[in-house]
Amino acid sequence: MLTAGQIVLICALGAVAALIIFMVVRTLLTKKKVIETAQFRPLNLDVDSIANNLSKAIQIPTITVISPEQSYEPFLEYHKFLEETYPLIFKNGEKTVINGYSLIIKLTGSDESLLPVAFLAHQDVVPAPKKGWEHEPFGGEIKDGFVHGRGSQDMKGQMIANLEAMEYLLSQGKELKRTVYFCFGHDEEYTGKDGAKQIVEYLYENNIRFECVYDEGGTVLDGKMLGIDGKIALIGTCEKGYVDYTLTSTISGGHAASPKRISAVDTLAEAVYMLRSIPMKAYWSQPVKDMFKDLAPHMKPLFKFIFVNRDILSPLLKLLLVKIHPVGASIMRTTFAFTQIKGSDAPNVIPPSATAVVNCRINIGQTQKDVEKHIKKVVGKNIKLDRLTEGYDPSPVSDITSEPYAKLKKSIVEVFPDFIPVPYPFIAATDAKHYYKICDNVFRFTPFELTPEDQKRIHALNERCDIDALATATQFYVRLIENTCM
C-alpha cells in the first residue's frame, strides 16, 4: 500500500514529466517559416561614384542647429548638392521645402488608387569634436575601403544609398506604380520638432496618408549569442518613450569644515542610488514576444527549448535577459540613466541644494505618468521632481501581419540571404515616431552590416562607412522600391 505522501509525490513527478514532454513536443513542432523570395541578381552599380557622392555629402557639415550662433547655411548647400547629384529624381519629382530646411520630394506613380510609400532620412548630423579623429571629420576622405567622416553612418550613408537606388531605377527607364515620398528632416538629432514633426503636419493638413514609412533603425546582430547560425536583422516596429527629470534636494548648506549630519548632496546621492537599485518591472511587451517567437525556430536545440517555452520559463528567462546584456534590459523595461549632476561651485562650500538629471526611456505599454509615479515613490518626499523635457510616450506598435512588413522582410532576405528579419522595439529615437499620425505601418531598418567596432563609432570618433556595405545597401533599396512601388 502506498502512503498518501507517496501518492502525492508520484502525482507531482507525473505532472512534471507531462510538462517536460509538452515542452519538448512544442519545441520539436516549432519550424522555420519560409519567406517567399524572387531571384535577385547583384546589379552592376558604379560603386566608386556612390562612394564619391557620400564623400561629398559628408563634406557639407549639416550639424543640427541648437543655438543661435550656429548657421543653417550648410543645409541650403546640402539641398543644392542633392539636386545636382540626383538630377533624375529632382526632374521627375516635386520638391517642397518645409520650415526652411526640411525636404519633401514627391515622385508620382501611375496608380493613384495606391497609398504612397515614404522613405525617411535626416540631413543633420551630431557635432564632431576636433581632436581624436584619424581623418578630418568633415573631410569625406576615401581610404582603405571606407568613406570616413561624421554622418557616414548616421545617416548620410543610408540616405545616399536610398537616393542612388531611385536614381538608378529612373536611369534604367523603370516606372513607379506607387507614389514615393522622400522626407528628409533637419533636426532629428534634436527631437525632430522643427523638421519631421512639421513635415507630418504639412502632409496631414494636405490629407496625405502613407501606406508605409521606412526609416533608419534596427541593426544587424550576430546570432551567436542566442545560439543562431546567421545574422539577426532587427526591424523596429515601435520605439520607446522618452522623458528627462531633474531631481532636487534642498537642505541649508554651510562651511565644509563643520558639516551637518546630512546634506543636500547626501540625500540626492541616496535618491540616485535608490532609483538605480529599484528599477521599474521588466515584462514581455508584445514586440519582444514577437521577436523571440520569430527567432526561436532558428536557435540551436537548448536555446530553442528555452525560448519556445518562454511563457513557462518566464521568470528565469526575464532575469537572464535583464542581467546578461544592457540591451536585454533595455527591451524588457523602462530604463533610468543619470546623465548630469550638480552641487556646489566651490570645493569647500556645502551647497544648499543639489540636482541630478535622469534620462528615462519608457517601455512599450507604459506612459510618462507611470514613470513619474514610480520615481516619486522610490525617491521619497524630500526630493523635488521637475520635468526637464516635454517628453513623449512610446509609439504605437506597427502591424507585423501587414503587407509593407512582409515586403520589407522579403527585400531583406533577397539581398542578404543569411539574414533573419525579426520585429523588435527600437530603444532609441528616430523621426519615424512622428509619422504614426498619417501612417499605421512605420518600420525602422538600417541595411548596413556593421562590425561591433564600427557600431561604436556612431555619434563618436572616427565614424566611417564601408564602401562594400554602401553598395549592398543601395541594392537593398533598389529591391525595396521594386517590391513596394513597381
Ligand SMILES: [Zn+2]
Ligand atoms: Zn540617425
